[in-house]
Amino acid sequence: LFQENGYVHIHTPIITSNDCEGAGELFQIETSNEARESGEKNHFFDVPAFLTVSGQLHLEVMAGAFTHVFTFGPTFRAENSQSRRHLAEFYMVEAELSFTESLQDIMRVMEDLFKTATSTVLSKCPHDVELFHKYIAPAQKKAFLLFPSRLSQRLFFFSFRISYSEAVEILKQASQTFTFKPEWGSDLQTEHEKYLVKHCGEVPLFVINYPYDLKPFYMRDNEDGPQHTVAAVDLLVPGIGELCGGSLREERLPFIESRLQRYLDLRKFGSVPHGGFGMGFERYLQCILGVDNIKDVIPFPRFSHSCLL
Numbered sequence: 001l002f003q004e005n006g007y008v009h010i011h012t013p014i015i016t017s018n019d020c021e022g023a024g025e026l027f028q029i030e031t032s033n034e035a036r037e038s039g040e041k042n043h044f045f046d047v048p049a050f051l052t053v054s055g056q057l058h059l060e061v062m063a064g065a066f067t068h069v070f071t072f073g074p075t076f077r078a079e080n081s082q083s084r085r086h087l088a089e090f091y092m093v094e095a096e097l098s099f100t101e102s103l104q105d106i107m108r109v110m111e112d113l114f115k116t117a118t119s120t121v122l123s124k125c126p127h128d129v130e131l132f133h134k135y136i137a138p139a140q141k142k143a144f145l146l147f148p149s150r151l152s153q154r155l156f157f158f159s160f161r162i163s164y165s166e167a168v169e170i171l172k173q174a175s176q177t178f179t180f181k182p183e184w185g186s187d188l189q190t191e192h193e194k195y196l197v198k199h200c201g202e203v204p205l206f207v208i209n210y211p212y213d214l215k216p217f218y219m220r221d222n223e224d225g226p227q228h229t230v231a232a233v234d235l236l237v238p239g240i241g242e243l244c245g246g247s248l249r250e251e252r253l254p255f256i257e258s259r260l261q262r263y264l265d266l267r268k269f270g271s272v273p274h275g276g277f278g279m280g281f282e283r284y285l286q287c288i289l290g291v292d293n294i295k296d297v298i299p300f301p302r303f304s305h306s307c308l309l
């Protein structure tokens with residue numbers, strides 16, 4: 001998909017000095033000497049270094065030169081979770097598009113990626129997919145029997161789109177009791193995401209325009225009110241919840257001056273409207289194969305309290 005549409009493949013670094021997501025869930029890198037002499041403040045790179053949580057900031061730099069870029073590689077999150085959908089090391093497909101001012105452009109690329117990848121898997125690995133659908137997730141077979149015919153439909157799931165505010169209202173009116181009470185301004189939990197997908201007919205669903213205070217610094221301000229939002233989008237899929245997350249990026253220097261100083265250098269000498277997204281590859285495999293636990297779709301799963309071999 002990417003190569004056919006003129007995207008340049010960028011090998012973004014695994015070692016980085018930034019926390020792209022701003023959540024602080026990073027693995028910090030130290031040399032063996034640094035670990036033994038922890039009292040000293042000297043760093044091998046002269047600054048604290050971490051394993052990457054995302055290649056987005058590096059892609060933004062390269063998108064200024066090549067317009068459309070993507071990367072596919074390992075990412076790391078020091079999230080103390082042993083859930084069925086989290087790993088400490090996983091692979092992510094990320095893309096960045098320059099000269100776009102519309103979330104619709106981002107959603108279209110997300111959808112095309114999902115369609116193209118799934119069509120390729122179904123056509124080149126039919127026996128493997130059949131094995132999973134027969135013994136692991138029989139319910140998936142019924143859904144994917146319809147997939148080839150839906151690929152020819154221009155709006156396979158692009159038409160299923162709701163705002164974050166609409167999602168919260170749907171959850172508030174639900175007869176189901178949630179562990180986490182849905183409130184405007186709170187993040188959507190996995191139970192909320194799965195309910196929304198079910199409510200919309202067990203089809204992939206875009207949720208757009210999240211609260212300003214809920215999302216990272218780099219997302220573009222919608223300048224709306226009274227409920228302040230940013231131009232963000234999540235793609236929710238059956239059985240998994242969030243599969244892709246993306247946004248328009250804030251290219252206007254005055255809007256980000258108060259949010260993060262180091263991001264300013266990418267805008268200081270000019271920028272263009274742009275946006276991008278990331279898709280967790282292991283979650284994608286869970287989605288199309290019907291595998292319940294993400295640890296079963298990667299050969300050597302890494303998660304909290306487990307790093308075998």
